[in-house]
Amino acid sequence: MTTPTPDARVRVRDLRKSYTVHEKEPGFLGSLRSFVHRKSRSVEAVKGVSFDLAPGEVVGFLGPNGAGKTTTLKMLSGLLHPSGGEVRVAGSEPRRRETAFLKNITLVMGQKQQLIWDLPALDSFLVNQAIYEIPDAQYHATMREYTEVLGLEGILKKQVRKLSLGERMKCELAAALLHRPRVLFLDEPTIGLDVNMQEAVRTFIRDYNARYEATVILTSHYMADVTALARRILVIDQGQLVFDGDLARLAEQGSGGKTVRLQLRRPVTEAQLARYGSGVKVDGLSAELTVPRAEVSVRAARLLSDLDVADLTVEDPPIETVMGELFGGKEAVRG
Numbered sequence: 001m002t003t004p005t006p007d008a009r010v011r012v013r014d015l016r017k018s019y020t021v022h023e024k025e026p027g028f029l030g031s032l033r034s035f036v037h038r039k040s041r042s043v044e045a046v047k048g049v050s051f052d053l054a055p056g057e058v059v060g061f062l063g064p065n066g067a068g069k070t071t072t073l074k075m076l077s078g079l080l081h082p083s084g085g086e087v088r089v090a091g092s093e094p095r096r097r098e099t100a101f102l103k104n105i106t107l108v109m110g111q112k113q114q115l116i117w118d119l120p121a122l123d124s125f126l127v128n129q130a131i132y133e134i135p136d137a138q139y140h141a142t143m144r145e146y147t148e149v150l151g152l153e154g155i156l157k158k159q160v161r162k163l164s165l166g167e168r169m170k171c172e173l174a175a176a177l178l179h180r181p182r183v184l185f186l187d188e189p190t191i192g193l194d195v196n197m198q199e200a201v202r203t204f205i206r207d208y209n210a211r212y213e214a215t216v217i218l219t220s221h222y223m224a225d226v227t228a229l230a231r232r233i234l235v236i237d238q239g240q241l242v243f244d245g246d247l248a249r250l251a252e253q254g255s256g257g258k259t260v261r262l263q264l265r266r267p268v269t270e271a272q273l274a275r276y277g278s279g280v281k282v283d284g285l286s287a288e289l290t291v292p293r294a295e296v297s298v299r300a301a302r303l304l305s306d307l308d309v310a311d312l313t314v315e316d317p318p319i320e321t322v323m324g325e326l327f328g329g330k331e332a333v334r335g
């Protein structure tokens, strides 16, 4: 049972969504057969999800492919009607798509573009200014701010189709946040971007969150996005929430133990280190290995007394390792 947060900006209770999928056998005969006997089945994509998000909270929404992340975000932004349950976002019911609600939210899907392809991004911005009824003074102030933070100078007047993926994504973000929404649904906002551009997008989201106390739900296959932005993590698997808590606590759920990193003064072999733990990697005078959680202090003490160690650190395993463990063989997240 989720305890209600009195000032929740996003409130989700027992949210459900089933899709009806029509099935057809392959080939012409298959088409003919399905024309006469239409076979369909129901896919339960989201099966009773509940959580509250406070103003200014940033959560990472993780799960393997097909877990129900996009379906949930689409219901929260009012693009899909839930099959059951309750959703309130900034005091509105998303499915009604009321103006007050639309002015409070934004949905950014890294795989879909919202800018008009054949026109310069600036034209799409003006369209958004009109749609969201943004006063001129606020529009110009926001444009100045975003142009500087995102480095949009010189690209706003280029046809969108001629922009690089990174340039386009920066414009997409600026357009999606032009009306200064208080709730951001970000579905893979950094997908396909190079490392520098991913970092630029992260910094922008972090600053926006701090400046406007925006609530952010973020899905990403890049763990660096999640670890840089979110302290709280929601994990969904097969349509159900299987974890809601601290990023640090999620790391502790991994059964694999802790990662011990060593800086050595004299070289050691992998075979020598294998006596102290598993997953040994040696690279010159640096080494790392995994030791069982309960044994960390004993094994660290042994390493320090047996070897010529210059530095030793103990860390939780990378979050992608934990997700891999949580989801077994299923593809969960890429690092």
Ligand SMILES: Nc1ncnc2c1ncn2[C@@H]1O[C@H](COP(=O)(O)OP(=O)(O)OP(=O)(O)O)[C@@H](O)[C@H]1O
Pocket (backbone or CB within 6 Å): 019, 020, 021, 043, 044, 045, 063, 064, 065, 066, 067, 068, 069, 070, 071, 072
């Ligand atoms: N329009 C649709 N019609 C039928 N089934 C759908 C539809 N959209 C999604 N599904 C199914 O619902 C389930 C959840 O899909 P969803 O896209 O929400 O997952 P996801 O967690 O966002 O996955 P990914 O990480 O791969 O984007 C999947 O089994 C998917 O096949």
